[in-house]
Amino acid sequence: MDPVRHPASRGRVAVGALALALLLSACHEDTPSPARTWPVRFEPGAGTPRFDRVILVTIDTLRADHVSAYGYFRKTTPFLDRLAERGVLFERAMAAVSHTAPSHATMLTGLTPFEHGVEQNGQSLAPSASDLASLFRGLGYETAAFLNVKFLRGITPSFDEVTAETNSGPLVDAAMKWLRQGRREERFFLWLHLYGPHRWKDTEHVPERSLAALKRDSPLEGPELFERERALHGLPAAGDDGSLALRWAAASESGDRIEVESVRDWLEIIDRYDAHIRHADELVERLHAAVEGLNLPGTTLWIVTSDHGEGLASHGVAGHGSRIYQEQLHVPFLLAASDHSIGPARIRELVAHVDLLPTLAQWMGVRVEGLDPDLHGVSLVPLLEGSREWTPREVFSQRRPVPEDAEHRGKRADEELYALQDGRSKLLLHEPGAEELYDLEADPLESENLAESDPDARIELERRLRARVTVYKARRRGGAPEVPEEWAAELRDLGYVE
Numbered sequence: 453m454d455p456v457r458h459p460a461s462r463g464r465v466a467v468g469a470l471a472l473a474l475l476l477s478a479c480h481e482d483t484p485s486p487a488r489t490w491p492v493r494f495e496p497g498a499g500t501p502r503f504d505r506v507i508l509v510t511i512d513t514l515r516a517d518h519v520s521a522y523g524y525f526r527k528t529t530p531f532l533d534r535l536a537e538r539g540v541l542f543e544r545a546m547a548a549v550s551h552t553a554p555s556h557a558t559m560l561t562g563l564t565p566f567e568h569g570v571e572q573n574g575q576s577l578a579p580s581a582s583d584l585a586s587l588f589r590g591l592g593y594e595t596a597a598f599l600n601v602k603f604l605r606g607i608t609p610s611f612d613e614v615t616a617e618t619n620s621g622p623l624v625d626a627a628m629k630w631l632r633q634g635r636r637e638e639r640f641f642l643w644l645h646l647y648g649p650h651r652w653k654d655t656e657h658v659p660e661r662s663l664a665a666l667k668r669d670s671p672l673e674g675p676e677l678f679e680r681e682r683a684l685h686g687l688p689a690a691g692d693d694g695s696l697a698l699r700w701a702a703a704s705e706s707g708d709r710i711e712v713e714s715v716r717d718w719l720e721i722i723d724r725y726d727a728h729i730r731h732a733d734e735l736v737e738r739l740h741a742a743v744e745g746l747n748l749p750g751t752t753l754w755i756v757t758s759d760h761g762e763g764l765a766s767h768g769v770a771g772h773g774s775r776i777y778q779e780q781l782h783v784p785f786l787l788a789a790s791d792h793s794i795g796p797a798r799i800r801e802l803v804a805h806v807d808l809l810p811t812l813a814q815w816m817g818v819r820v821e822g823l824d825p826d827l828h829g830v831s832l833v834p835l836l837e838g839s840r841e842w843t844p845r846e847v848f849s850q851r852r853p854v855p856e857d858a859e860h861r862g863k864r865a866d867e868e869l870y871a872l873q874d875g876r877s878k879l880l881l882h883e884p885g886a887e888e889l890y891d892l893e894a895d896p897l898e899s900e901n902l903a904e905s906d907p908d909a910r911i912e913l914e915r916r917l918r919a920r921v922t923v924y925k926a927r928r929r930g931g932a933p934e935v936p937e938e939w940a941a942e943l944r945d946l947g948y949v950e
């Protein structure tokens with residue numbers, strides 16, 4: 453897990469408008485074709501950076517309704533619960549896509565997968581990308597990514613230093629070592645990616661101590677626990693003898709069949725998933741304690757979210773990637789500042805990962821050119837400051853895009869699937885196929901399709917959704933390079949279909 457310093461690393465840049473402008477122009481000189489020019493630019497703005505350090509933690513495959521800060525009835529995240537109590541918790545935050553690398557690339561760029569060009573796991577972000585790492589580098593911040601899977605290296609071209617390590621404990625150790633090496637006087641942007649909850653299908657590597665701690669803190673068990681889980685996941689009732697017939701293999705990411713024949717089998721699966729969440733929570737707490745222990749001057753901003761949720765039998769789906777019901781899109785999203793300058797608050801407005809870049813840009817005093825608030829994200833700073841200027845809007849999401857050359861490469865040309873939601877209604881558009889329309893307030897499990905019974909709402913949402921898809925596709929970068937063999941091998945090991 454040797455850290456890799458990118459060859460393009462330019463060392464530290466003095467903070468200042470001129471340095472930023474020079475760096476930005478240098479970033480874009482290597483894009484000869486207008487078609488390849490990155491669509492977003494950073495410009496010096498007013499004000500100085502609000503935070504001296506920003507730490508982004510992404511816990512892979514974490515559906516919000518399994519986070520205790522989001523009301524889950526098991527104590528999966530005691531540390532995040534405390535962080536949320538003193539910071540800001542967005543109750544309704546949505547991922548752009550239920551697939552790991554494309555979703556993370558959206559967080560880093562503020563663009564949809566069509567536009568940033570990372571449409572599949574293992575693909576790479578263009579070195580010319582105006583992403584969060586390049587934004588912070590432009591301000592003279594050190595940037596480092598600590599990744600729990602190797603294939604995410606592809607979306608870190610702008611980071612000064614990248615470490616990939618498949619064991620999460622040593623990964624956090626590496627992040628802590630990096631923090632202790634000369635970070636006292638430095639400003640930095642650190643991204644920590646934890647993969648644990650993705651591994652719930654693996655019966656061999658369960659974080660047993662975390663599972664024991666979870667059970668110690670969560671009194672629900674047996675039939676009572678099952679009934680709560682059943683309501684959360686929209687499962688059928690169990691038989692009197694504890695039998696349970698779950699049909700949920702159809703849309704599994706890996707195509708694995710998962711047989712569940714009893715309540716006991718089901719609760720073992722939930723135990724594994726929740727134990728991985730609890731373990732991730734412990735690791736975030738360790739990193740937080742390490743940062744606190746350094747007594748760094750100034751202010752640290754913490755951001756915790758996930759790239760997507762997980763099926764876990766909801767809507768008959770085991771994993772993620774191919775479907776975008778709420779259990780796959782609704783993710784935790786927490787912000788907390790070390791000086792307690794934001795929050796405490798729980799915010800109900802609908803927000804999304806595309807908002808992360810505009811929000812951080814505003815806080816860091818950088819102006820962003822090329823993002824359209826009607827198509828992309830908006831800064832959440834007005835919302836956090838209680839401004840009346842906040843306008844509710846719609847959030848777009850999609851399943852992982854179909855590769856442009858899917859047919860050519862002999863792969864299955866999967867259907868396209870898009871979603872548009874406005875906080876009340878959600879439309880799912882299948883191409884080809886029929887639409888689904890849900891009233892998320894009355895029917896949060898998305899069980900009653902209103903597409904036929906409420907045609908006016910369906911037609912209006914569909915019109916706006918199709919207009920967006922047309923624009924995103926017109927801006928498609930495409931032509932992403934092939935996946936390097938090392939990452940392809942890892943993706944096969946992790947059970948992705950390739």
Ligand SMILES: [Zn+2]
Binds near residue numbers: 513552
């Ligand atoms: Zn993921």
